[in-house]
Amino acid sequence: MKKNILLIATGGTIASQKSEHGLAPLIQAKEILSYIPDVSGFCNPDAIQLCNIDSTNMEPCHWKNMVKAIRDNYDKYDGFVLAHGTDTMAYTAAALSYMIQKSRKPIVITGAQKSIDLEITDAKTNLLDSFCYAADENSQGVQIVFGGKVIAGTRAKKIRSKSYNAFDSIDFPFLAMIQDGRIMRYIPTVPFEEEVTFYEEMNDNIFLLKLIPGISPKGLRFLFEQYDAIIVESFGVGGIPASVADIFYGLHETYPDKIIIMATQVAHEGSDMTVYEVGNKIKKECKFLESYDMTLEAVIAKTMWMLGGKMLKKWELEQIFYKKINYDLIFDPHV
Ligand SMILES: NC(=O)C[C@H](N)C(=O)O
Structure with a gap:
């Protein structure tokens, strides 16, 4: 039987x-569908417009609205x-x-580098691939389908x-490749046994501090006062320059429960603050969490999600932060 797939257009x-x-x-959801009539050959497509931005x-x-739209339509459709x-x-x-976990029904995110109404565009292939993946029996969870990956x-x-070819998978294999409507899976699907869980709360009161050589520590106190978590994007495997470290030690005494997370500016292989003196001591004393092999995008979203629900103690947050969700972390931090 053909699967019912819902297109949710956001712009x-x-x-x-x-x-x-x-x-x-400017193009609306139903019009987007009209550019890919072939999808009707293998699924029953439908479309709604969530926003056009x-x-x-x-x-x-907007993420909250996406979760609500998927939740409200979850029983009606087989994939999104x-x-x-x-x-x-x-x-x-x-x-x-993080907001939709263990979904047996696939949630595919796609887009394009060129508009769908142009003669030469990647939009139609990306959409066709996405519908094909969303309608496949072995697909589940949340993924991006783009450029055949x-x-x-x-x-x-x-x-x-x-x-x-705009996207890459960082420190993790592609789940699959798609070519001419054929899916080649590299990571076998292990079907979720639990029920899907939806979370609608995200705490966006977090700050990303990118370190640069010679950074002045002015303003750090303000960040500690204003934000619930600070993600520090440092160099290499992660460390804090001496000029900034002293301020951090002082602020940690005043705000011992502040969540501070070390991430790295390097594209691949992640952080490990214990390697160098510039990271090891401050990690222990100021109780930094670190990204390890999680991407910066995942660290930011995971922090918003874990701080979005009820107030949790710092040690509970640490356990949640290092819990592996949708392939986000391979490294084992031994918490
Ligand atoms: N290719 C794109 O979709 C870029 C556009 N500025 C966007 O993110 O909405």
């Missing part, structure tokens, strides 16, 4: 047309395809990986701003 280049001030999302404007409130801008797609894929929702990163 992005895939839906964009020229406006007075540049490309802007450039993904630059994507916010946690979200059409989304590419710029923040990796964040949305990570966010939905299927990437776990927590592992995607936009690595090219213009080419069709």
Whole structure:
């Protein structure tokens, strides 16, 4: 029997047309479907419009609306395809990986580098591939389908701003590749036994501090006062420059429960603060959590999600942060 697949359109280049001030999302969900009539050959497609925005404007409130739309339609459809801008797609894929867990019904996020109404575009192939993946018996969970690759929702990163080949899977194999409607799986599907769980609360009161050589520690106190968690994007495997470390020690005494997470600016292989003196001591004394092999997008989304529910103690948060969800972490931190 043919599967019922719901397209949830949110905007992005895939839906964009020229406006007075540049490309802007204008094409509506049903019209997007009309560009890919072939999907009706293998599934029953349907479409709804959630918003029509450039993904630059994507916010946690939109993720909440996506979760609600999927939850409200969960019994009616067998799979979901979200059409989304590419710029923040990796964040949305990570966010939905935490907000919708153990879904037997696949949730596929896709988009394009060129609008669907252009003669030469990647939009139709990406959409066709996404419907094909969403309608396949062995698909589940949250993933991006783009440029013929299927990437776990927590592992995607936009690595090219213009080419069709815009996304990569960081430190984790592609789940599958898709070519001419054929799916080649690299990671076998182990069907979820538990029921799907939906979470709608995200705490976006977090701050990402990118370190640069010679960074001035001015303003750190303000960040500690204002934000519930601070993610520090440092160099290499992770460390804090001496000029900043003293301030951190002082602030940790005043705010011992503040969540501080070390991530790295290096694209591959992740963090390990214990290797160098510049990271080891401060990690222990200020009780830093660290990203290890999680992507920055996953760390940000996971932090928002874990702080989104009820107030938890720091040690409970630590356990949740290192819990493996949708392939986000391979390293074993031995908490
Ligand atoms: N290719 C794209 O979709 C880029 C667009 N600015 C967006 O993220 O909405």
